[in-house]
Amino acid sequence: MDTIAARAPVTTTAETSFERPNYLNSSYGWKSWLLTLDHKRIAILYLISVTAFFALGGIFAGLVRLELLTPEGDLMGPDTYNRVFTMHGVIMVFFFLIPAIPAVLGNFLVPLMVGAKDLAMPRLNLASWYVYNLGGLFTLWAVVHGGVDTGWTFYTPFSTTYSNTYVIPTALGIFITGFSTIFTALNFIITIHRMRAPGLSWFRLPLFIWSTYATSLIIMLGTPVIAITILLVGIERGFHIGIFDPRLGGDPVLFEHMFWFYSHPAVYIMILPAMGVVSELVGHFARKKVFGYRIVAFASVAIAVLGFLVWGHHLFVAGESVYSATVFSVLSMLVAVPSAVKVFNWTATLYEGSISYQTPMLYALGFIGLFTIGGLTGVMVATLGIDVHVHDTYFVVAHFHYVMVGGTIMAYLGGLHYWWPKMTGRLYSTFLSRLSALLVFVGFNLTFFPQFILGYLGMPRRYWSYPPEFQVLNVLSTAGATVLGVGYLLPICYFGWSLRYGAKSGNNPWGAVSLEWDTPSPPPTENFYTTPVVTHGPYEYLAEDVHNRLTQEANFE
Amino acid sequence: MAEPQHHVTPVSTYVYVFLALLVCTVLTYFAAKADFGLLNNFIAMAIAITKALLVLYFFMELRHSTRMTVLTAAAGFFWLFLMIGLFLMDYGTRMAVVLPVPGK
Numbered sequence: 001m002d003t004i005a006a007r008a009p010v011t012t013t014a015e016t017s018f019e020r021p022n023y024l025n026s027s028y029g030w031k032s033w034l035l036t037l038d039h040k041r042i043a044i045l046y047l048i049s050v051t052a053f054f055a056l057g058g059i060f061a062g063l064v065r066l067e068l069l070t071p072e073g074d075l076m077g078p079d080t081y082n083r084v085f086t087m088h089g090v091i092m093v094f095f096f097l098i099p100a101i102p103a104v105l106g107n108f109l110v111p112l113m114v115g116a117k118d119l120a121m122p123r124l125n126l127a128s129w130y131v132y133n134l135g136g137l138f139t140l141w142a143v144v145h146g147g148v149d150t151g152w153t154f155y156t157p158f159s160t161t162y163s164n165t166y167v168i169p170t171a172l173g174i175f176i177t178g179f180s181t182i183f184t185a186l187n188f189i190i191t192i193h194r195m196r197a198p199g200l201s202w203f204r205l206p207l208f209i210w211s212t213y214a215t216s217l218i219i220m221l222g223t224p225v226i227a228i229t230i231l232l233v234g235i236e237r238g239f240h241i242g243i244f245d246p247r248l249g250g251d252p253v254l255f256e257h258m259f260w261f262y263s264h265p266a267v268y269i270m271i272l273p274a275m276g277v278v279s280e281l282v283g284h285f286a287r288k289k290v291f292g293y294r295i296v297a298f299a300s301v302a303i304a305v306l307g308f309l310v311w312g313h314h315l316f317v318a319g320e321s322v323y324s325a326t327v328f329s330v331l332s333m334l335v336a337v338p339s340a341v342k343v344f345n346w347t348a349t350l351y352e353g354s355i356s357y358q359t360p361m362l363y364a365l366g367f368i369g370l371f372t373i374g375g376l377t378g379v380m381v382a383t384l385g386i387d388v389h390v391h392d393t394y395f396v397v398a399h400f401h402y403v404m405v406g407g408t409i410m411a412y413l414g415g416l417h418y419w420w421p422k423m424t425g426r427l428y429s430t431f432l433s434r435l436s437a438l439l440v441f442v443g444f445n446l447t448f449f450p451q452f453i454l455g456y457l458g459m460p461r462r463y464w465s466y467p468p469e470f471q472v473l474n475v476l477s478t479a480g481a482t483v484l485g486v487g488y489l490l491p492i493c494y495f496g497w498s499l500r501y502g503a504k505s506g507n508n509p510w511g512a513v514s515l516e517w518d519t520p521s522p523p524p525t526e527n528f529y530t531t532p533v534v535t536h537g538p539y540e541y542l543a544e545d546v547h548n549r550l551t552q553e554a555n556f557e
Numbered sequence: 558m559a560e561p562q563h564h565v566t567p568v569s570t571y572v573y574v575f576l577a578l579l580v581c582t583v584l585t586y587f588a589a590k591a592d593f594g595l596l597n598n599f600i601a602m603a604i605a606i607t608k609a610l611l612v613l614y615f616f617m618e619l620r621h622s623t624r625m626t627v628l629t630a631a632a633g634f635f636w637l638f639l640m641i642g643l644f645l646m647d648y649g650t651r652m653a654v655v656l657p658v659p660g661k
């Protein structure tokens with residue numbers, strides 16, 4: 001383990017004094033966790049909450065796939081099915097995909113990557129976790145009492161006038177949780193601006209920081225709009241004040257405008273941090289500076305800005321004007337440019353790189369492939385003519401699952417595998433983790449690729465039954481979901497095992513040269529024993545590092 | 558840039574601004590009662606913008622803030638106008654016939 005310490009002076013001193021406490025054993029007891037101001041412990045708290053919601057959302061997904069195993073509605077009726085897919089969407093989007101990477105990996109890594117002792121506002125950070133859980137409790141209350149049946153998009157006039165389910169408690173839960181996201185984003189922006197270590201200029205920041213920064217900007221500018229939109233739905237539903245209901249002088253399409261002004265950028269809230277993780281993984285596992293570092297950094301900002309100008313592509317068949325639809329169609333295709341820049345640059349990074357196929361890299365490579373399919377089908381549905389044909393079919397369902405599940409969750413898992421030794425100081429089973437990456441990749445494609453075909457053939461989304469000729473593809477999809485489920489359960493098992501029985505990882509098991517590895521794993525409460533002085537960028541690997549990596553890998557196996 | 562200094566604003570300033578806001582609210586009421594024809598919207602918006610600027614400048618202390626803070630506040634408004642502007646792009650062109658009418 002000592003072979004790579006030559007690059008990292010802080011590491012060597014720390015390794016000789018391994019008795020010093022780290023953030024995990026510096027204090028004990030539930031109070032030391034529930035009242036902690038340490039960003040690393042808050043990240044762990046978030047990891048637990050987010051995993052719980054992921055499991056719950058996954059159960060609902062399982063119920064959806066189980067119902068669709070047969071053409072008849074034999075497991076549940078249409079009303080129950082509506083609630084099940086709505087709860088799947090609400091929980092996965094608002095309580096898992098949006099917070100997952102920023103609140104877990106971002107919370108843990110932002111201070112470590114900028115060489116700070118903590119985030120700028122540790123109390124606000126702890127508050128964000130409590131606010132997140134409070135919002136979650138409201139939504140859970142609604143789930144327990146029978147759920148919502150509006151779909152995660154809460155379209156009016158159904159949500160304001162006709163639905164008899166718990167729209168207001170669910171909406172309130174989302175409203176509250178929005179504040180936790182804003183708290184986190186504010187903390188990140190201030191920390192990145194004001195608390196960078198000496199020598200850490202903007203262009204020496206890891207790309208994960210750039211993408212987290214861009215994400216935080218979207219959160220700050222977008223979340224207030226969804227909060228107000230949800231509030232207006234509540235006001236119309238509760239007090240019959242006309243905003244979206246035409247009988248009261250409102251306009252239902254206005255809801256779609258306001259909802260998607262946030263919810264399309266929300267897709268970038270989910271995918272940008274994932275791109276940041278992939279940039280890190282590709283750079284470190286190819287042992288190369290990420291190709292076109294500055295362009296990739298600016299592409300994150302470009303996606304954040306352009307992402308706000310495309311929401312109208314959700315309204316093509318909703319009564320939007322043809323002129324407006326054409327403009328939004330063109331703008332939507334423009335976002336593909338910075339996204340493609342990233343994909344090309346990752347690929348160019350791999351070229352002549354010293355690639356190692358460790359588990360995190362397997363996830364990153366999976367991400368690149370799946371995100372490309374998700375992104376390109378995005379350009380397809382941004383085209384007016386195609387969208388009219390496939391709107392509200394399984395084609396769209398497959399498209400956004402390729403982006404969100406094939407993109408965000410792949411990167412989240414890759415990041416978790418990469419920084420797990422950093423977070424816990426332990427290693428996990430190489431064989432099982434590679435197996436899980438494989439199962440997730442295969443299971444994912446088996447689940448969602450048939451849905452592209454189903455959608456193209458015209459199977460509409462959000463129905464509990466379907467014509468018998470669609471059954472074969474639906475059975476394939478459900479079978480894939482089962483494999484995917486096993487792929488997701490495996491990491492929970494071996495990560496749990498690793499916490500207690502995993503071999504000690506040493507400070508820098510991957511031999512990475514970026515700042516967060518330049519301190520013990522797990523880090524001490526104050527992150528760095530002495531304030532680090534940064535003299536090089538995050539991916540500046542030398543020939544000897546590549547050599548050391550090979551030695552290192554032998555240790556890891 | 559120098560660290561932002563901590564100005565202590567006298568309470569009287571806040572009181573005056575608050576009174577100005579109240580006066581504007583009364584103005585809004587009377588402006589809504591009277592009919593100025595085409596100017597209706599302009600007058601209402603002018604009063605509203607004045608009020609918003611008073612709040613930003615005095616209550617939110619933008620006059621003593623760094624340029625970064627001013628930029629942040631401006632960005633918020635820019636995004637708001639972007640949103641409303643693109644909403645209006647749709648609403649303003651709903652009736653426009655852009656497609657060729659079949660048979661003509």
Ligand SMILES: [Cu+2]
Binds near residue numbers: 264267311313314
């Ligand atoms: Cu969209």
